[in-house]
Amino acid sequence: MTNKDLAELIFPNIDKTIEDYEKMYPSRNGRVVTRIAPSPTGYMHIGGMYQSLVDYIIAKNNNGIFMLRIEDTDQKREVEEAVKLIHEALDTYGLHPDEFERDGKCTGNYGPYVQSERKEIYHTFIKHLIEIGRAYPCFCTKEELDELRVMQDHKKLRTGYYGKYAKCRNLSVEEMINNIKEGKPYVIRFKSMGDFEHKFKFHDEVKGDLELSENDEDFVIMKSGDLLPTYHFAHLVDDHLMRTTYVIRGEEWLSSAPKHVELFNTFGFELPKYVHTPLIIKKEGNSIRKISKRKDPEATMSYYSDLGYPKEAVVESLMTIINSNYEEWHTQNPDKSFEEFTYNPTKMSSGGAYYDLEKLNNLSKDIISKKKASVVCEESLEWAKKHSESLKEMIERDKDYYTSILNIEREQEKPRKDIVYYSMIEDLIWYMYDDKFKSKDKEYEWKNITDIDEIKNILNTYFNDYYDENDDKDTWFNKVKELCEKLGYASNIKDYKKEPEKYKGNVADISTVIRVSVTSKSNTPDLYEILKLLGTERIKERISLIK
RNA sequence: GCCCCGUUGGUGAAGCGGUUAACACUCAAGAUUCUCAAUCUUGCAUACAUGGGUUCAAGUCCCAUACGGGGUACCA
Numbered sequence: 185m186t187n188k189d190l191a192e193l194i195f196p197n198i199d200k201t202i203e204d205y206e207k208m209y210p211s212r213n214g215r216v217v218t219r220i221a222p223s224p225t226g227y228m229h230i231g232g233m234y235q236s237l238v239d240y241i242i243a244k245n246n247n248g249i250f251m252l253r254i255e256d257t258d259q260k261r262e263v264e265e266a267v268k269l270i271h272e273a274l275d276t277y278g279l280h281p282d283e284f285e286r287d288g289k290c291t292g293n294y295g296p297y298v299q300s301e302r303k304e305i306y307h308t309f310i311k312h313l314i315e316i317g318r319a320y321p322c323f324c325t326k327e328e329l330d331e332l333r334v335m336q337d338h339k340k341l342r343t344g345y346y347g348k349y350a351k352c353r354n355l356s357v358e359e360m361i362n363n364i365k366e367g368k369p370y371v372i373r374f375k376s377m378g379d380f381e382h383k384f385k386f387h388d389e390v391k392g393d394l395e396l397s398e399n400d401e402d403f404v405i406m407k408s409g410d411l412l413p414t415y416h417f418a419h420l421v422d423d424h425l426m427r428t429t430y431v432i433r434g435e436e437w438l439s440s441a442p443k444h445v446e447l448f449n450t451f452g453f454e455l456p457k458y459v460h461t462p463l464i465i466k467k468e469g470n471s472i473r474k475i476s477k478r479k480d481p482e483a484t485m486s487y488y489s490d491l492g493y494p495k496e497a498v499v500e501s502l503m504t505i506i507n508s509n510y511e512e513w514h515t516q517n518p519d520k521s522f523e524e525f526t527y528n529p530t531k532m533s534s535g536g537a538y539y540d541l542e543k544l545n546n547l548s549k550d551i552i553s554k555k556k557a558s559v560v561c562e563e564s565l566e567w568a569k570k571h572s573e574s575l576k577e578m579i580e581r582d583k584d585y586y587t588s589i590l591n592i593e594r595e596q597e598k599p600r601k602d603i604v605y606y607s608m609i610e611d612l613i614w615y616m617y618d619d620k621f622k623s624k625d626k627e628y629e630w631k632n633i634t635d636i637d638e639i640k641n642i643l644n645t646y647f648n649d650y651y652d653e654n655d656d657k658d659t660w661f662n663k664v665k666e667l668c669e670k671l672g673y674a675s676n677i678k679d680y681k682k683e684p685e686k687y688k689g690n691v692a693d694i695s696t697v698i699r700v701s702v703t704s705k706s707n708t709p710d711l712y713e714i715l716k717l718l719g720t721e722r723i724k725e726r727i728s729l730i731k
Numbered sequence: 732g733c734c735c736c737g738u739u740g741g742u743g744a745a746g747c748g749g750u751u752a753a754c755a756c757u758c759a760a761g762a763u764u765c766u767c768a769a770u771c772u773u774g775c776a777u778a779c780a781u782g783g784g785u786u787c788a789a790g791u792c793c794c795a796u797a798c799g800g801g802g803u804a805c806c807a
Contacts, residue, residue: 223807258806326805333803340732343803371805380734397734407805415807439735439802462737463801508744511755538743542756553769593769600769631766661764676764695765707767 185357191314193361194321194372198304198311202451205305205425209294212427216248219428220274220281223255224266228273228485230475230539231434231464234502238432238461240279241506244523248429252281253422254298257412273485277495294426299418306413309421309451310372310406318377318450319405321370322352323363346376350402372406374417378446386441389430389459389529399442416440420447423456432459459529462537464505475539482541492567492606494555497548504547505537549601557591560603567606575610578617588717589616592709600709615703616714618722622729629706632693636730642671642697643727653720657712668694702726 218239222232243250252274254267271286283292285301296302313319322345324332329345336343353375355363364370378398386396405417413421423431438460448455464475475483482488488498503510503522513525552560561583568576579586590613593600603609614620633639650663665675672688674680680690699711702723708714715723 221807225807255807261806322805329804337732342733344733369805391736394735401803404805409805412805414805418807434801434807435736436801437807460736505743533744540743540756543743546756549769598770600767602768658764664765690765692765699766705766709767709769711765 185361187315187317187357190321190357190360191311193364194314195307195311198307200304200308202309202312205308209425209427212249215427216243216246216430217251217426217428218243218248218430218432219251219253219423219426220432221253221255221422222270223258223261224263224270225261226263226266227269230483230485230502232270233273233277233485233498234464234506234537235432235434235461236274236277236279237499237502238459238506238527239430241523241525241527242430242432242459243282245526249282249292250279251292251294251426251428252284252297253426254285255415255418256298256300257407257415257418259300259410259412276489277499299422300412302418302422303412305425306406306417306421307411310413310417313374313405313450314372318375319372320353320355320375320402321360321364322350322373322402322404323355323368323370324352342380344401345373345403346380346401353402369408371404371408373402374405374443374447376400376402376446378442384442384445386445387458388438388441389457390461390532391438392530396442399446401443403443416443416447419444420451420453424448424451424453428456430459431456432461435460435463461506462533464537464539482539489567490571490607492564492571492608493544493548494551494563494605497544497551500547500551501539501544504543505533505539507531508533545604548604552603553594553599553601557587557594560590561587564606564609571607572610575606578610585616585717589613592713592717602709615705615708616717618725621704621726626704628700628704628730630700631696631706632689633697639697639701639730642667642694643701643730645671646694646698647720647723647727651715651720651723653716660712660715664694664698665691701730 220232220236220239222228240250242248252270254270271284274281283290283294283297285291285295285297290297310319324345332345332349333343336349350373352360352373376399378400380397380400382398383395384398386394388394403416404414406413412418419431422428441458441460445455485498488495499522500514503514503525507525507528509528509531510522510525514520514522517524555563561579565576565579565583568579590609602612615626630639633642646664646667650667651660652663655663667673668675668691671694673694674687674690677690677692680687695711696706698715699708700706702718703714718726
């Protein structure tokens with residue numbers, strides 16, 4: 185009885201060899217290849233998006249290939265729609281993979297790109313490992329393993345299946361074969377030759393040169409039941425065969441890197457470059473923690489589309505935590521796309537990446553303010569079609585009017601920045617719509633002047649004797665000043681501050697009365713523009729509503 | 732428990748042996764032909780976790796301690 189017999193017993197139907205696969209998936213001649221490898225467990229997570237962005241940008245920087253591989257080896261956690269959601273998320277943010285599999289069809293020659301479809305490939309590699317005596321079936325039950333862990337814990341030892349604790353590694357081939365024939369359930373473990381006391385140099389693109397202990401654990405490479413490989417083994421086979429050159433993954437993987445190194449070395453495969461990215465963290469009170477899907481709504485990508493953030497804002501905010509010098513680069517190169525930015529892994533923050541919604545909001549405001557009104561119109565309409573019937577109706581009623589409202593204080597060197605995301609537009613401009621202005625349960629936000637007779641006096645005098653919708657802005661404001669003088673208000677704030685007792689108030693008070701009377705709000709964009717858009721007729725109607 | 736990684740002002744962060752320790756935000760004061768969450772100007776900080784080393788010189792290198800994070804699965 186030899187290892188070969190054992191391998192044959194476990195994998196009787198595997199007749200391909202590793203060489204067959206090497207030929208099937210030839211070298212890509214030095215071309216840079218990155219890959220995003222999400223597990224289909226639900227909505228796309230912000231960490232996944234961040235990861236994808238790094239993959240994407242490394243590929244773009246090097247004229248390389250960006251792949252999407254679905255890691256569905258944990259079928260217990262799988263969620264039906266998740267694969268579709270992953271594609272959608274990548275699509276909406278413009279991160280189109282060069283190679284992927286969708287609805288059973290592969291784009292690219294290195295597929296399948298779904299792990300559950302690669303079983304035969306994994307089995308070929310495992311079979312080889314068994315043949316050369318570097319993998320073996322383990323019959324330990326869950327209870328036995330728990331016991332082992334408790335014992336190790338108790339003795340303050342390193343927990344795990346290694347060295348003398350890896351008892352199945354010492355079973356004879358005969359015993360293994362008998363156990364299998366008896367139908368005992370088993371997993372396949374890798375037989376490690378590493379020495380934990382021995383350190384080796386490991387280069388991580390983010391953290392630099394590290395010294396890690398060699399792996400000595402006989403970790404599981406194939407699960408019982410579904411016979412799928414664990415992550416560690418799938419990583420070896422897939423990233424080797426797909427000729428991945430950069431493995432970009434979260435920092436939580438750093439501690440298992442020694443396992444991967446031993447695996448690659450055992451097969452004599454070239455190690456890819458590793459980019460262990462910092463985790464996205466969040467502050468909660470005094471504690472810092474990983475951002476979590478369950479606790480933090482902003483951890484899920486749908487949060488951003490629901491509120492209506494422009495997609496560039498989301499990408500920008502992620503880019504700023506990917507490389508701290510991104511913002512500076514972007515202000516210097518405002519017209520360039522993020523794809524042109526040269527990513528530098530050593531510039532990633534070494535602790536956690538702090539994801540800040542306030543930062544996103546600032547970026548978003550800025551980005552929206554720089555868009556043309558017509559673009560904001562179209563994008564907000566697109567959002568409204570999915571999320572807000574009432575905004576959709578407002579826009580479609582009269583697109584030109586809506587666009588003109590958005591255009592107030594926009595086409596100027598420093599445009600007004602008040603829209604953070606599209607869902608807030610309605611709250612910002614509702615008063616420009618007569619039906620909403622009349623029906624809204626609104627409060628007039630009068631400030632210094634609250635006496636209703638005085639208010640009416642100001643408004644009547646102004647709109648009857650001074651206001652002319654054809655005036656240009658300077659003339660318009662000069663007339664407001666004239667009104668002030670006529671009614672005993674200071675037309676100049678400095679004069680007022682010098683001798684406040686001489687006046688009833690000043691030009692700011694008068695402007696506020698006009699503003700509140702037609703919008704009900706004390707704080708709005710440029711008053712001249714608003715009056716002009718409303719037009720004399722509608723203004724008069726609105727004034728008549730004041731009681 | 733054990734193994735990794737990290738710790739610079741209120742916040743995010745530059746700096747990688749010699750700097751007045753950048754920059755941005757927050758905050759405060761002021762400014763503006765009207766309001767403002769917009770814009771501009773000025774200002775604010777008992778910031779290099781602690782203790783030891785190495786060095787002419789240390790956020791910057793080394794060692795300990797504390798604190799934080801990650802890992803320690805037939806999860807990825």
